[in-house]
Amino acid sequence: MGLSSVGQMVWIVAVVPCVATTATAANRPPNIVLFVSDDQGYHDMGALRPGLITPHLDRLAREGTRLTSFYVAWPACTPSRAAFLTGRYPQRNGVYDMIRNEAPDYGHRYTPEEYAVSWERIGGLDEREVLIAQVLKDAGYACGLFGKWDLGVHRRYLPLQRGFDDFYGFVNTGIDYFTHERYGVPSMYRNNAPTTKDVGTYCTALFEREALRFLKEHHQRPFFLYVPFNAPHGASSLDPKIRGAAQGDDETKKLYPDLLAKSGYEEKPRYGEPADSPNAAKKQLEFLSSITRMDQAIGSVLKFLDDHQLADNTLVLFFSDNGGSGPTDQGPLRGRKGQTFEGGVRVLALARFPGRIPAGTTNDQFLTSLEVFPTFAALAKAPTPDGVIHDGFDMLPVLSGQKPSPRSEMYWKRQDWEAARVGNWKWVRHGDQRYVFNLADDVSEKTNLLTREPQKRSELEANFQKWQAAMEAAEPRGPFRDY
Numbered sequence: 001m002g003l004s005s006v007g008q009m010v011w012i013v014a015v016v017p018c019v020a021t022t023a024t025a026a027n028r029p030p031n032i033v034l035f036v037s038d039d040q041g042y043h044d045m046g047a048l049r050p051g052l053i054t055p056h057l058d059r060l061a062r063e064g065t066r067l068t069s070f071y072v073a074w075p076a077c078t079p080s081r082a083a084f085l086t087g088r089y090p091q092r093n094g095v096y097d098m099i100r101n102e103a104p105d106y107g108h109r110y111t112p113e114e115y116a117v118s119w120e121r122i123g124g125l126d127e128r129e130v131l132i133a134q135v136l137k138d139a140g141y142a143c144g145l146f147g148k149w150d151l152g153v154h155r156r157y158l159p160l161q162r163g164f165d166d167f168y169g170f171v172n173t174g175i176d177y178f179t180h181e182r183y184g185v186p187s188m189y190r191n192n193a194p195t196t197k198d199v200g201t202y203c204t205a206l207f208e209r210e211a212l213r214f215l216k217e218h219h220q221r222p223f224f225l226y227v228p229f230n231a232p233h234g235a236s237s238l239d240p241k242i243r244g245a246a247q248g249d250d251e252t253k254k255l256y257p258d259l260l261a262k263s264g265y266e267e268k269p270r271y272g273e274p275a276d277s278p279n280a281a282k283k284q285l286e287f288l289s290s291i292t293r294m295d296q297a298i299g300s301v302l303k304f305l306d307d308h309q310l311a312d313n314t315l316v317l318f319f320s321d322n323g324g325s326g327p328t329d330q331g332p333l334r335g336r337k338g339q340t341f342e343g344g345v346r347v348l349a350l351a352r353f354p355g356r357i358p359a360g361t362t363n364d365q366f367l368t369s370l371e372v373f374p375t376f377a378a379l380a381k382a383p384t385p386d387g388v389i390h391d392g393f394d395m396l397p398v399l400s401g402q403k404p405s406p407r408s409e410m411y412w413k414r415q416d417w418e419a420a421r422v423g424n425w426k427w428v429r430h431g432d433q434r435y436v437f438n439l440a441d442d443v444s445e446k447t448n449l450l451t452r453e454p455q456k457r458s459e460l461e462a463n464f465q466k467w468q469a470a471m472e473a474a475e476p477r478g479p480f481r482d483y
Contacts, residue, residue, distance in 0.1 A: 028221075029380050030315055031223050031224075031305075032380070033225045033305075033315070033316045033317070034225070034372070035317070035318040036147075036228040037229050037231060037294060038148060038229060038320070038321055039323075039324055039325040039337055040291065040320035041323065042330050043329040044320075044324060045058060046058050048329070048331065049329045052288055052292070054292060060318060060351075061350050062359065063352050063354065064352030064359060065361045066349070066362050066363070067349035067350070067365075067399075068364045069367065070367045071346050071410055072084070072320075072347055074412065075322045075323060075337055075338050075412065077173050077321055078095055078098050078099050078100070078151065079096050081148075082094075082129075082151055083369060084373065085131045085133070085373070086131060086373065087370055088129070088373075089471060091474070093129050094125070094477025094478050097415070097480055099172070099173070100172065101115075104182075106271060107238060110183070120173075123152060124156070126477040127157070128477065129477065130385045132224075132372065132373045132376050132377065133224060133226070134162060134163030135163070135385070136376065136380055136382060137164075140221070141223060142214075144210075144214035145159045145164045145167045145169065146169055146206075146210040146211045146225075146226075147169045147227050147229050148169060148174075149172075149228075153171045153172060158171065164226075166214055167189065168207070168210040169188070169207065169210075170203070173236075175188075175235075176237040177202055177204070178203070179199060179200075180196070181237070183238050188203075202247075202293070204230075204249070204293045207297060211301055216304075219310060231290040231293065231294040232286075232287050232326065233325075240270040240271075241277065241278065245287065248285065248286050248287075248293060249289065251293075256285055256289060259281050259282075259288070262282075263279070263285050264278075265277060265282070280327070287327045298318070302316070312355060315356075315379060315396075316351070316352045316353070317349075317350070318349065323344040323347060324343070330343045334444055339417055340412045340417045340428055340430070341428060342426075342439075342443065342445055356396065356399075358401055363399060366408070367405055368407065368410055370391045372392070373390060373392060375395045377394075378394040379396065389474070408423055411463075411464060411467040417429070417430050421439070424440040425437070425460060428445075434457070436456055436460065437449065
């Protein structure tokens, strides 16, 4: 996995010329666009998964690089997002588990009074944590967020209090794509206030609309556009006919006629009772069409950059918040969302920056989402907060192929799922089970070397314990830490 692994992608054949930039755009700090999908698999893009329609993700790969060894800091939504927005391990920033209510898992719909004092309503990222938006805002950037927030619902936790200038989206970990409710609770906000104005409109279309509005208003100054889609996350609806799948829109479903013809329902238990639930074809249809509609929204943003001659001065980064779930394609990886096998934490990732990142390449360097904060700050030449430990580094020299990644270690802990990657060696613990893998020749984690490599097991476990001690010694942060 050395620097020589940055090479031509075998499935790329076209070379697209860069769009010319205006002198004004070229002389100002680079713009930054961050797209994050939700539960998308390692191979869930058209160039890697035949039959899936994603021309704009494919374009990003063709005009930039696909990061094949890019990891997130936690194998599910909330802590993963807190980590890349703060640049700090979940155990360091305090959000090292989910901020969600579990009663809907059993079919319970909260009353407004119950919801007001529930964990999902009162939990949030520690107010002392500084997000990348605040750093960029202080450097003169306009900062907009359109989509999934998931770091707290109370006003003190919302995006406008964390550095963003403009916010439209939902505040918790998942919604129904049309009602914008999370298990019956309205969840869409504009800035600091809840809104139901757009109920009934497919949410990806709304995030696309708002992102384009933001660009129209701010494209003449440096901007940070963050679009965290909920696609292809399952719909957060209590209705068993909806809950078992993602949700596509009618137009993109027509692009998958074979699945559409087979789509329907089958009886399965839900909340302890028989219920009509999506069949396999419907789950697949909803999943794929939700990705395609997200891809169309990404295409609209890329077109805006082209039309306004901003593409050459804009870093575009895309990745999934964690490994895939539902009818996902994890490619060669073992495991999925929620697990610390590769399939839970190694994710689909793409980066484009014309003239700075070589086009049509793959980059197998060891990189993580902890690099996002320092990379964006360095790109903006923005100072980072004094006295704050960040766990990543500026990865642009690695993305450009100029330097090998300085990262040699990464650690994960999700309750009784733990893992360490040190070099090409990986240690995983789940409950009483232990695993040791050599990722250099076993990226699929098929061969457990635990008994054959006792010394390597000891080294990896010692490294993990050292990291865990460092996290426990860090200045404590809420909401989970006892201090």
